[in-house]
Amino acid sequence: MNLKTLTIHAGHNPDGKIGSGAVKYIKESTEARNVLKYLIPLAQKECKVYDCTCNNGTSQSDILNKIIAKCNSYNSDLNVSVHFNSGGGRGVEVLVYNLNDKETVEIASRVCKKITETYHAKGDKDFKNRGVKEKKTLAFLRRTKA
Numbered sequence: 001m002n003l004k005t006l007t008i009h010a011g012h013n014p015d016g017k018i019g020s021g022a023v024k025y026i027k028e029s030t031e032a033r034n035v036l037k038y039l040i041p042l043a044q045k046e047c048k049v050y051d052c053t054c055n056n057g058t059s060q061s062d063i064l065n066k067i068i069a070k071c072n073s074y075n076s077d078l079n080v081s082v083h084f085n086s087g088g089g090r091g092v093e094v095l096v097y098n099l100n101d102k103e104t105v106e107i108a109s110r111v112c113k114k115i116t117e118t119y120h121a122k123g124d125k126d127f128k129n130r131g132v133k134e135k136k137t138l139a140f141l142r143r144t145k146a
Contacts, residue, residue, distance in 0.1 A: 001077065001078070001103040001104075001106070001107060002077075003046060003047040003077045003078055004047050004048065004077055005047055005048045005049075005050065005074060005075060005076045005077050005078075006043055006047050006048070006049050006050070006076060006077065006078050006079075006080060007049075007050045007051075007052045007070070007071040007074055007076045007078075007079045007080065007144075007146070008036060008039065008040065008043070008049060008050070008051060008052065008053075008079075008080040008081075008082065009036075009051065009052040009053040009054065009067050009070075009071070009080075009081055009082070010029065010032035010033045010035075010036055010053040010082055011028070011029075011032050011053075011067075011081050011082055011083045012028060012029045012032065012054075012063060012083075013029065013054060013055065013056075013057045013063055014029055014030075014033075014055055015027050015029045015030050017055075017057070018057070018058065018059060018060070019057055019059060019060040019062075019063045021083070021084070022084060022085065022086035023086075024086045025086060026084060028083065028084045028086070031084050032082040032083060032084060033053070035082050036051065036053065036082060039080075039082070047077070050070075050071075050074045050076065052067055052070040052071045052074075053067075054066045054067050054070075064139055064140065067081075067140065068139070068140060068143045068144055071144045071145075071146070072143075072144060072145050076145070076146040077146055078104075078107065078146050079140070079144045079146045081140050089128070089130055090126065090127065090128060091116065091127050091128030091129060091130045092111070092112050092115040092116060092127075092128075092129060092130060093112065093130035093131060093132070093133055094108035094109075094111050094112055094131075094132050094133070095132075095133050095134075095135040095138060095141065096108050096132055096133070096134060096135070096141070097134070097135070097136060097138075097141040097142065098134065098136075099132070099134040105132050108132040109131075109132055112129045112130070112131060112132065113129060115129075116128070116129040
């Protein structure tokens, strides 16, 4: 896939506001925004990047609707949503709408591989590549155009 444009967002409102994401182990909102600080400049070397992070949502559904609308306002080749799960798994996974979309799955697989290699190179051999997973129930994947 030849990426010309990419939308990316940090998934939730800022910490301290409604809908700020997981807080049990880490503050998801803060950490997702920290990832964007590094990821956006890297991606800008390859394509045009639009940050679609929402900072003013009034509810979780309002946040999601604003993110989706903003992402869809750009003619993007790929949409990226950064999250940290508070569940049991440790590692990286990438959720896609359709596992039959070979280009998307290829990109998602490379993301999983690169993140896992980075953790292993830093000595964290327990970090797992949890792979690419299909998730048709997520509104962000269902309702964005790219």
